[in-house]
Amino acid sequence: MQTVIWIVPILPIAGFIILTLFGRRSAWQFSAVVGAGTVGVSALLALVAGLTLAGVPDAGRTVISSLGDWVVIPGFSVDFSLRLDVLSDLMAMVITVVAFLIHLYSTAFMRGKGDYHRYFAYLNLFVGSMLLLVLGNNLLLLFVGWEGVGLCSYLLIGFWYEDPTNGLAANKAFIVTRIADAALLVGLFLTISTFGTLDISQVLSRASSAGSSPTVTAIAALLLVGAIGKSAQLPFQLWLPDAMAGPTPVSALIHAATMVTAGVYLVARMHLFYVLSPGVQLAVAIIGAATLLYGGLSALTQHDIKRVLAYSTISQIGYMFLGLGVGAWSAAMFHFMNHAFFKALLFLGAGVVIHRLNGEHNIMRMGGIRRTDRPLFWLFLTGAAALTGIPLVTSGFYSKEAILESAWIYPVAGPLFWAIGAFGVFLTGAYIFRLFFHVFLGESKKDGGTRPASFIFYPPMILLAVGAVLAGFLRTPRDLGNVQLMSNFLNPVLAPEQFRPAGLSTEVMLQIVTALLSLLAVFAAYLSYRRSTKSKVEEIEPHGIKRFLYTGMGADWLATSLVVRPFLWFAGIMRRDWVDLFYNGVAQAGLLVNRALRYTQSGLVRWYLLGIGIGVLVMLGMVVFS
Amino acid sequence: MSVPPVYGMVLAAILFVIGLGGLLIRRNMVFVVISVEVMLNAGGLGFISAGARWAQADGQAVFLFLLAVAAAEAAIGLALILWLHHRHRTVDSDSARQMRG
Numbered sequence: 001m002q003t004v005i006w007i008v009p010i011l012p013i014a015g016f017i018i019l020t021l022f023g024r025r026s027a028w029q030f031s032a033v034v035g036a037g038t039v040g041v042s043a044l045l046a047l048v049a050g051l052t053l054a055g056v057p058d059a060g061r062t063v064i065s066s067l068g069d070w071v072v073i074p075g076f077s078v079d080f081s082l083r084l085d086v087l088s089d090l091m092a093m094v095i096t097v098v099a100f101l102i103h104l105y106s107t108a109f110m111r112g113k114g115d116y117h118r119y120f121a122y123l124n125l126f127v128g129s130m131l132l133l134v135l136g137n138n139l140l141l142l143f144v145g146w147e148g149v150g151l152c153s154y155l156l157i158g159f160w161y162e163d164p165t166n167g168l169a170a171n172k173a174f175i176v177t178r179i180a181d182a183a184l185l186v187g188l189f190l191t192i193s194t195f196g197t198l199d200i201s202q203v204l205s206r207a208s209s210a211g212s213s214p215t216v217t218a219i220a221a222l223l224l225v226g227a228i229g230k231s232a233q234l235p236f237q238l239w240l241p242d243a244m245a246g247p248t249p250v251s252a253l254i255h256a257a258t259m260v261t262a263g264v265y266l267v268a269r270m271h272l273f274y275v276l277s278p279g280v281q282l283a284v285a286i287i288g289a290a291t292l293l294y295g296g297l298s299a300l301t302q303h304d305i306k307r308v309l310a311y312s313t314i315s316q317i318g319y320m321f322l323g324l325g326v327g328a329w330s331a332a333m334f335h336f337m338n339h340a341f342f343k344a345l346l347f348l349g350a351g352v353v354i355h356r357l358n359g360e361h362n363i364m365r366m367g368g369i370r371r372t373d374r375p376l377f378w379l380f381l382t383g384a385a386a387l388t389g390i391p392l393v394t395s396g397f398y399s400k401e402a403i404l405e406s407a408w409i410y411p412v413a414g415p416l417f418w419a420i421g422a423f424g425v426f427l428t429g430a431y432i433f434r435l436f437f438h439v440f441l442g443e444s445k446k447d448g449g450t451r452p453a454s455f456i457f458y459p460p461m462i463l464l465a466v467g468a469v470l471a472g473f474l475r476t477p478r479d480l481g482n483v484q485l486m487s488n489f490l491n492p493v494l495a496p497e498q499f500r501p502a503g504l505s506t507e508v509m510l511q512i513v514t515a516l517l518s519l520l521a522v523f524a525a526y527l528s529y530r531r532s533t534k535s536k537v538e539e540i541e542p543h544g545i546k547r548f549l550y551t552g553m554g555a556d557w558l559a560t561s562l563v564v565r566p567f568l569w570f571a572g573i574m575r576r577d578w579v580d581l582f583y584n585g586v587a588q589a590g591l592l593v594n595r596a597l598r599y600t601q602s603g604l605v606r607w608y609l610l611g612i613g614i615g616v617l618v619m620l621g622m623v624v625f626s
Numbered sequence: 627m628s629v630p631p632v633y634g635m636v637l638a639a640i641l642f643v644i645g646l647g648g649l650l651i652r653r654n655m656v657f658v659v660i661s662v663e664v665m666l667n668a669g670g671l672g673f674i675s676a677g678a679r680w681a682q683a684d685g686q687a688v689f690l691f692l693l694a695v696a697a698a699e700a701a702i703g704l705a706l707i708l709w710l711h712h713r714h715r716t717v718d719s720d721s722a723r724q725m726r727g
Binding site: 602604609613 | 646722
């Protein structure tokens with residue numbers, strides 16, 4: 001157990017190295033086997049570790065394995081050590097399993113799209129970095145994984161680099177998250193100067209014994225900024241919709257397993273800091289609630305199938321942050337797990353749809369997939385139902401229910417948070433079933449029929465669909481079986497919900513309201529779909545409020561005019577300041593001297609000789625006359 | 627009867643300056659090599675004069691070495707002249723000028 005946990009993150013990284021060195025010269029099967037195989041073995045090990053952890057008593061559920069020192073300076077040291085506890089193992093299990101299924105799907109999906117080995121090399125590095133992030137025992141190792149994830153997202157979003165827009169999208173993702181990372185880095189420095197260590201358990205224990213202070217609040221806030229940058233929460237959500245430029249399985253990976261959930265993990269890992277600073281915790285809840293509304297509303301009017309899912313992810317991560325903000329730690333992690341299953345399923349399904357329709361992204365020009373691909377219809381329906389939270393049978397229902405119950409009893413504006421969350425449930429159902437009906441029902445609007453899909457596409461999606469349904473029964477409300485497997489498993493790391501539950505009857509009431517809202521949303525989406533097909537008007541350019549939502553509430557425009565333009569203007573001024581004048585002067589003087597000295601190098605040996613003669617004379621004179 | 631050594635030194639200095647002047651002024655490589663020979667022999671004369679002044683044989687011994695150096699120098703110098711002539715069809719030393727300053 002001690003050293004075995006190192007294999008989990010190192011295997012995908014080894015796969016990355018092997019593919020980088022030998023991938024170009026080998027057959028595509030080699031890349032597929034190395035890429036998917038390493039992640040598959042990691043997934044097996046993580047699952048075994050999870051089963052082992054579940055079998056031991058609470059106190060023994062943390063394994064720390066150190067490979068020796070990394071940075072040692074007087075008064076501060078960091079070592080290479082991994083930490084396997086229930087939280088990191090839950091993350092590792094979800095990451096590796098979902099990533100393995102996505103790898104498997106990619107082996108067929110990326111055939112004939114070029115750069116096969118490069119794709120799997122990046123994908124492996126992505127998974128390896130994310131595992132390092134969640135398994136790192138200190139915040140420095142976490143930061144290494146954090147930056148590795150950022151790098152890989154850049155590489156994979158810009159995977160098809162021939163198209164400049166993809167490169168721009170990659171730059172955007174990289175730069176936006178980097179701004180947030182700067183705050184995270186300052187938070188780490190502050191942690192070092194305050195607690196003298198970056199070891200996670202030591203930081204947490206010292207923070208809890210020191211009690212709340214302005215410093216702890218500042219650290220919590222800075223870490224939060226880093227987290228919302230990676231997790232694409234307001235106001236850093238800008239990069240995620242554009243991140244759709246990458247291949248579709250990459251989107252599935254970014255949205256479900258790696259990258260965007262890193263922020264949720266960081267806040268959950270450091271949740272003690274947020275308990276100690278209630279103001280920041282409230283900010284977490286507010287950001288989550290605002291983002292879930294933002295994502296849901298923006299998703300309503302998108303045409304691009306992948307953009308709908310991107311805004312959906314922003315909105316669902318908003319739910320997780322709302323859960324973290326209201327102190328429902330394990331509920332947020334529960335939603336993370338369910339979301340990983342159904343969002344990966346939806347993205348892979350969207351990939352099949354796009355593949356079948358020869359790269360068509362616009363849902364208004366799709367239709368009739370139900371008839372051409374019956375299994376995909378059912379799989380996508382499962383994913384959409386889980387995302388909406390169709391009552392009783394889907395995982396999304398149970399995890400959202402757990403978050404919303406905690407939101408209701410939150411002491412500050414609890415019912416308001418609940419209402420936003422419940423409205424979000426309605427929005428979720430409306431946008432995902434709008435997409436679903438447009439894509440799967442009606443007549444095919446494409447001429448030329450559809451491309452056949454590979455049979456390898458389906459097993460990963462079936463497994464994800466099974467997960468999207470069954471994962472929900474790991475934790476059910478008190479009136480519906482009261483299964484607490486999930487919260488019991490997470491108990492050693494994440495304390496049970498921070499606030500006392502409301503009465504049983506209130507809970508039942510809340511459940512019924514959200515359940516009805518989700519069903520109503522599906523019905524509303526159907527009505528709107530029927531109306532749009534009857535009117536026979538091709539939706540060309542949205543206008544008015546629709547246009548506002550279509551552009552993501554003008555967030556890009558706002559960011560460009562509020563941040564990018566002033567920054568460029570300022571940079572333009574700084575180009576011609578006096579500091580540069582000085583340094584340019586130095587360079588100019590150097591050039592001048594160079595030009596003068598160049599004339600001495602004439603190539604005429606006799607002139608050199610004259611120089612030598614004069615030099616000898618001068619030196620002799622100095623000797624003789626001194 | 628014997629020549630004072632200082633005469634030898636003055637003659638050596640005059641020969642050296644003549645050689646240096648020839649080196650600076652002449653562009654014909656043959657004369658350049660001859661000038662170098664003159665300078666070398668001026669140095670040799672200096673050594674012999676100094677040896678006579680202190681009545682030591684060292685000066686004459688060094689001159690023997692100088693003869694060998696002069697022979698080697700003449701061989702290399704003539705080879706360079708041949709090379710220059712081969713490349714540029716001339717023995718003008720300024721023709722081998724590729725650095726333009």
